[in-house]
Amino acid sequence: MLGLAADRLRADMNRLLAFLFHQGILDEQFLQLQQLQDESSPNFVSEVVNIYFHESEKLLRNLRSLLMDREFLDYRKMGNHLNQFMGSSSSIGAKRVRNVCVAFRAASEHNNRAGCLTALELLEHEYCFLKNKLHELFQIQQQRVLATGVRYPM
Amino acid sequence: MERLSSPVLFVFLLLVMARNGVVTWRRRTEKIDGSDPSPSDTKEVHVLAVDDSHVDRKVIERLLKISSCKVTAVDSGSRALQFLGLDEEKNSNSFYGLKVDLIITDYCMPGMTGYELLKKIKESSAFREIPVVIMSSENVLARIDRCLEEGAEDFIVKPVKLSDVKRIKDYMTRDFRVGEGERGINKRKLRDSCDLSSSPPSILSSPVSSSSSSSSSPSPTILSVSAPCSPSSLDSPSRRLKMTSSE
Numbered sequence: 150m151l152g153l154a155a156d157r158l159r160a161d162m163n164r165l166l167a168f169l170f171h172q173g174i175l176d177e178q179f180l181q182l183q184q185l186q187d188e189s190s191p192n193f194v195s196e197v198v199n200i201y202f203h204e205s206e207k208l209l210r211n212l213r214s215l216l217m218d219r220e221f222l223d224y225r226k227m228g229n230h231l232n233q234f235m236g237s238s239s240s241i242g243a244k245r246v247r248n249v250c251v252a253f254r255a256a257s258e259h260n261n262r263a264g265c266l267t268a269l270e271l272l273e274h275e276y277c278f279l280k281n282k283l284h285e286l287f288q289i290q291q292q293r294v295l296a297t298g299v300r301y302p303m
Numbered sequence: 304m305e306r307l308s309s310p311v312l313f314v315f316l317l318l319v320m321a322r323n324g325v326v327t328w329r330r331r332t333e334k335i336d337g338s339d340p341s342p343s344d345t346k347e348v349h350v351l352a353v354d355d356s357h358v359d360r361k362v363i364e365r366l367l368k369i370s371s372c373k374v375t376a377v378d379s380g381s382r383a384l385q386f387l388g389l390d391e392e393k394n395s396n397s398f399y400g401l402k403v404d405l406i407i408t409d410y411c412m413p414g415m416t417g418y419e420l421l422k423k424i425k426e427s428s429a430f431r432e433i434p435v436v437i438m439s440s441e442n443v444l445a446r447i448d449r450c451l452e453e454g455a456e457d458f459i460v461k462p463v464k465l466s467d468v469k470r471i472k473d474y475m476t477r478d479f480r481v482g483e484g485e486r487g488i489n490k491r492k493l494r495d496s497c498d499l500s501s502s503p504p505s506i507l508s509s510p511v512s513s514s515s516s517s518s519s520s521p522s523p524t525i526l527s528v529s530a531p532c533s534p535s536s537l538d539s540p541s542r543r544l545k546m547t548s549s550e
Contacts, residue, residue: 181464190365197362200358232440236359236411237358240356240461240462
């Protein structure tokens with residue numbers, strides 16, 4: 150009984166991962182993070198990703214408030230935030246989010262307010278999608294642990 | 304002439320070795336005599352990692368730990384200098400600095416950039432011998448050149464991978480076996496040879512650290528490619544080369 154549940158969960162996890170890689174939402178850097186997770190650091194991936202979520206949401210709030218400023222749009226500050234966001238996204242393998250940041254940065258370098266607004270909305274959307282999927286992944290991981298009593302390296 | 308007895312011959316050979324090739328002995332004894340002989344000297348490598356990104360700090364810390372390094376991660380250049388015990392203004396070192404075998408720093412940081420940190424370290428008599436590695440998400444040739452010119456040991460394009468860390472660890476182990484004079488030769492050859500190459504020349508014997516079974520690049524030169532275990536391991540040594548040849 151337990152064996153079947155564990156098998157099903159493993160299949161779910163693999164299917165989700167395959168989807169994320171295939172869609173270009175995640176890239177090989179995420180695999181690198183998984184390789185760094187082991188018995189001595191069994192929650193490494195989720196720990197890094199949670200730091201990423203925390204940082205990203207702060208950056209997104211900052212970007213939005215910068216864009217909402219009617220009088221003066223601080224493109225330079227936006228560029229700085231975007232560089233940070235790009236860096237951390239690339240470090241966890243969040244490819245699509247990073248790519249939107251690149252486009253966003255290009256718009257800000259051209260002082261293109263409308264372009265920036267569009268890019269921000271797209272960025273928020275991509276980020277939300279990524280966050281949901283990663284939460285789903287971690288949930289399956291947790292269920293696997295409960296089903297088998299064994300923590301697998303991802 | 305009387306034949307030399309074996310013990311005498313043996314002692315003679317030892318003396319010859321000590322004079323010529325075995326510079327490590329000198330370096331090691333210096334360390335024992337002078338500064339505090341922390342166990343990290345010969346066994347575990349202590350790395351100081353500098354990055355303003357929390358995510359990156361967490362990743363680099365883990366990469367280093369998994370490569371059997373002791374790690375201290377700080378979030379700015381000024382904190383790094385504080386940690387080393389190097390007073391920013393006076394350029395002297397206080398008593399409380401801790402021993403570090405390698406410094407790895409991000410390039411783009413608010414306040415003091417990684418480049419400025421590199422300069423400060425290379426300008427300091429106490430710390431200029433510490434190898435400094437620069438990390439950057441931007442693949443800019445001019446930036447790489449500038450860092451290497453200033454004395455950086457290597458330049459890693461982010462995101463940092465295990466193969467990158469393994470490669471720089473090889474540098475560190477090799478550096479421990481090279482004396483003062485030979486390092487000078489390294490730097491000179493660095494400038495003369497291909498502008499991309501940041502690796503020591505072939506006058507050095509092959510790295511003492513044996514390559515592990517997982518992805519590592521045994522040879523320091525960029526042109527060599529490590530045995531690929533994963534597609535990403537191919538990227539690190541040749542990534543820089545690829546980038547510049549398309550310039």
